[in-house]
Amino acid sequence: MIPKLMQNLTLPVAKMQASRRQFMLGALAAGGGLAVGYQLVAASSAIAGEAATDGGNAAAFTPYLTIDSDGKVVVLSSQFEMGQGSYNGLATLVAEELDADWSSIDVRGVAGNVKAYGNIAFGGAIQGTGGSTSMATSWERYRKAGATARAMLTAAAASEWGVPAEEITVANGVLAHPSGKSAGFGAFAAKAAAMPVPTDVKLKQPGDWKLIGNAELKRFDSARKANGTEQYTIDVKLPGMLTAVMIHPPMFGAKVKSFDAASARSVKGVVDVVETPRGVAVVGEHMWAAIKGREAVKVVWDDTAAEKRSSSEIMAMYRDLADKAPVAVARKDGDAEAGFAGAAKVIEATFEFPYLAHAAMEPLNAVARRNEDGTLEIWGGHQFPDVYQMLASQIVGTTPDKVKLHVMKSGGSFGRRAVFDGDVVVESVYVAKALGFRAPVKVQWTREDDMRAGRYRPAYVHKLKAGIDGDGKLVAWSDHVVGQSIMAKTAFEGMVQNGVDPTSVEGASNLPYAIPSQTVGLTTTEVGVPVLWWRSVGSTHTAFAAEAFIDEVAEAAGRDPVEYRLSMLDPQSRHAVVLKLAAEKAEWTKPLAEGRFRGVAVAESFGSVVAQIAEVSTDGNGSIKVERVVAAVDCGLAVNPDQVRAQVEGGIGFGLGAILGEEITLTSGKVDQGNFDMYTPLRIDAMPVVEVHILASANPPSGIGEPGVPPIGPAVANAVYKALGKRIRLMPFARTLNA
Template structure:
């Protein structure tokens, strides 16, 4: 995902941030607004003086509901729960009152602070970093305004009031619910410099007893997703995309499809052909009857094997750009007592989230285009929808739906789903709302993959087994190139291609990380933990190779280079302690370790396997230590580490997207195989206590699991798997 290039430790409250509150017909609304440090240079218009619920953070309704408007998108990672915890810690409400909804449409209120506050978006595990200060302040301000309203009504001092479970009480026996006080509270002045609770006063933040408030709906099927959206007259559209990436539509024949009962129309969109039916089945049957002609002269014609062959050739030659260059690597390698080399290959990977891509679009009676969907980058989608719909952004309203997974796929610079939904509804003359629903096959073959990469590594050890030089030449596609984020590419280096390698914590006096960016027409995108998905594997398995060459223990070898990075060292020591690293294992059992920092969160994982043969082994146990700063929701942190480990384990064991003559080979979960439940190991997660600002946990659990398992396999077989997935590498 798009990730922060900012130090989360700098995200603090300043005078640039202030609270706004107002009374509306709905009750008390408390928001949070950003202005530039010099108001005269402000680039973002302030929120209206009379903000509605979608221009605020906390709304207390007369019906006694606590409605929290989240700037962060919920796709299963628990961001709504985290944001609600921050509000509830300061507000003192009852969790039974809580409802969290997605907010959008006002970057001044909802801009991601980890991205500088200039745009709203969810990615790079920045949700809690961005929310930490402002949602606590919103909750504290709402509480102060509610108690002020009660004090005024009862003619008592505010400091004599108590707030518990959504009720304000006084020793005289007077009591009022939040809902009863909401209207009068909203009429009061907004207090300045609202104090926040000290850590010793927290009852919600850091509580191990606090469980996700929204779990019931997800387990009993009542939670609504975009796929569940229903409304009068809703039509369903399925897509026909070019069979090869870069191909363009020449013509299509939909005569037979339009004769099929239930097919409403077949229309062209900027991204292909939409077959529109009264229901999904009709649209799918109609799609089978459409024939299309494509111009493939500018399409990608190569298969993945040819692409990787080119990458191998490029990795062996001079690099195009340098991401990091410490010391003199060439000289240090020449003088090294021993030189170790390795070449790694990483395939394309699909996001493969459970809910295939979808969006609903319609135009209301006031000419406003409404769009329901998983809006991971709302500002961008609003602008694109306005352009496609030939209107202005203020005439586009987004309904932010919870989503059955994303892993980066719904944060797309060209807003592909939004384009298809709006363009289809527009082509029908806006006569009915339209749900564009991709099939699993559309999803697998629709592009936006984790790029394929090749690493060429070389390192030098001195006579004492100390690592004195490391060179990594990385070859692969740029995620940022050709997108609105291309300006982030500096001196030919896309940071998402080299992160995890260019910021190594290990003390290596001579370190060079180079990059060659390739020109391939396969659309790529950030995938859960982005560049760290390949750099962590290459570096951390190579570290075990180097430790073996130096005849040193892998944990001790790493710790010897981490004196300047105590947080890295701490998680590594904790994982080793909890995994009994220094105790022998029964015959046939082996351990492997890996350490990685991503998105300012530090994770060490130790995998324990049972090895019977190259085609018969199981991952039985994973011990994970994580330092993510202040642990807002410990239970959710453990859940995200477990989920990330499972996600990453499936990817390295067996996931691979391949192409033959430019056409994707895989179509569904039968040929592209994420981790199955019986493959899930026993996982232990240990959270490092911290007073540092909170960082993210949605992605950092993913990178270390691959190298940890590979290093356990190395302990069993004596060789490192350098070609992924492991099932292919073991047989190579």
């Protein structure tokens, strides 16, 4: 989620503009230990002066790691952990340069200091996790923090032992000298905090790495995830805590007109029923009481401004718009119309994509508590913490520094928790405020709340057209994209330029193929259904449309799909290299067993390129099963190869479920799906065997949490065509296969 387009972003929640920046190193004593980190400071003297006054002292300096007197190393993560492994990646970067004992590493999410934790990919203007930027933005600063801590520990040991620092070795959290002296990090943590901070630490060379790139290194947190001791927001329990469930409007844009809670208040365990700007909250001593109370509340809604159309009406409008000229142009190379006029053959196709839910394992939740000193504490999956801190402070009438965020791990997000209105976070504050802050309040959504009151991957229609010459060469291409804008009317609205929301056309406007004339147009629609980035954002539909259509063009040209793609790519390009690697590993040119069929696709998203070859089988009655997927990925340097494989495997499962059977539909403005009986993510027995081949690279890490998603849909669609002779242009597949 969240595209890699934020380099010039300026947001109102940040004090600093996204100007030239440098890392400022610092260290401090922390509870008898050592804390090391970098602040992100502007190069301009005005902002540097501000940093010196409010961030240049020890009290305001927020580190990237701490080492306590027991030798425990805690990495303080600027990145939110939602299952994608960012905590593990940051731990690897720090532990590598620190030469820490891997078993002594832990990671904790932190927030509240944009100077230290501003995401560089977003211009440093805001702390946030998204766009598969965790490793790319942390690659240098977390390694430097580890190397700095190592140097300071070594200096402290050298001073204590009276030996030259260069004679001390560090390995597995132990400092040692040839004289026989040795001690763990904890023994020197406090003294190290008082040592001069080095300004020119040298980072290890790749040949010296033991953890970075280690294919055998397993996640530090695997055990507690397996044994159930890992803590999420759903697990938070505070003394006297109450639980609230929401009654959201049944149609998007409706508001509470009135409600009758008399019956609900008589339900045992119900504490109160209160109205908030986002609906009615039923508060109970526990979840069951709140749910039973909710069933007894009668709400009258004002749906004057609500979206009342069904999804079938919305898609009919989209199809009609797709037949017209696009409102905006995202890319224009050459003269596509002239290319079509002179082409020997013209191919056309229209692809339709429904709304999709994020459907993360852990439904949305947050906990709010106001303390006696007036400070507010919020526990939750804080993907955009600066935003939530600001919104919460406005609700209670205080300043952001009086709002403390507890950054909890999340059981999935896929973009869902990266919202600019605070969503469930502000709900928890509103409900606690309505109760007079007399108790901590957890707002917990049910699966139905998550499905029906959520944000969705926008629905889209693509109308494509291609022209080939007498030799089968692709000479003209056009793609008219119709759908809602994710960025419009948000803090990211400034990214919409000349009517083009880049999240609507990414993956289409940067098509890698050498086509002399091509046009990508966009018509942005006004629909009342709330939309949001969804794992891999625009490439979830643009890659499908482009890669499925390329196969149609290859067939019209009488060419092999892999060979045809390669003919339009620079042989040394990342796309060509991963495509050739996938084809080699899948043995593309060798015949398959009877009843097996292959399809291919390649796509770039979030700085990484992934090629996939899907192998499907059919039972002869129109049913298909994806048996095997071979993926090749160039994601720059793989910090954690095992994690890279896991993310590509997970992306394939996530994307496969979406294209096979998932869709959100509306009837008269109301969402039809409420749970996994009607919204059907991939079942375990439908998961194919997946092989992931990681291209060796010396380039810095690029994204990996999302790039596995886009190619799977078109690769399977192209295989299905070979199996059944049916082109899949209407999502999900079930609509075509069951027709």
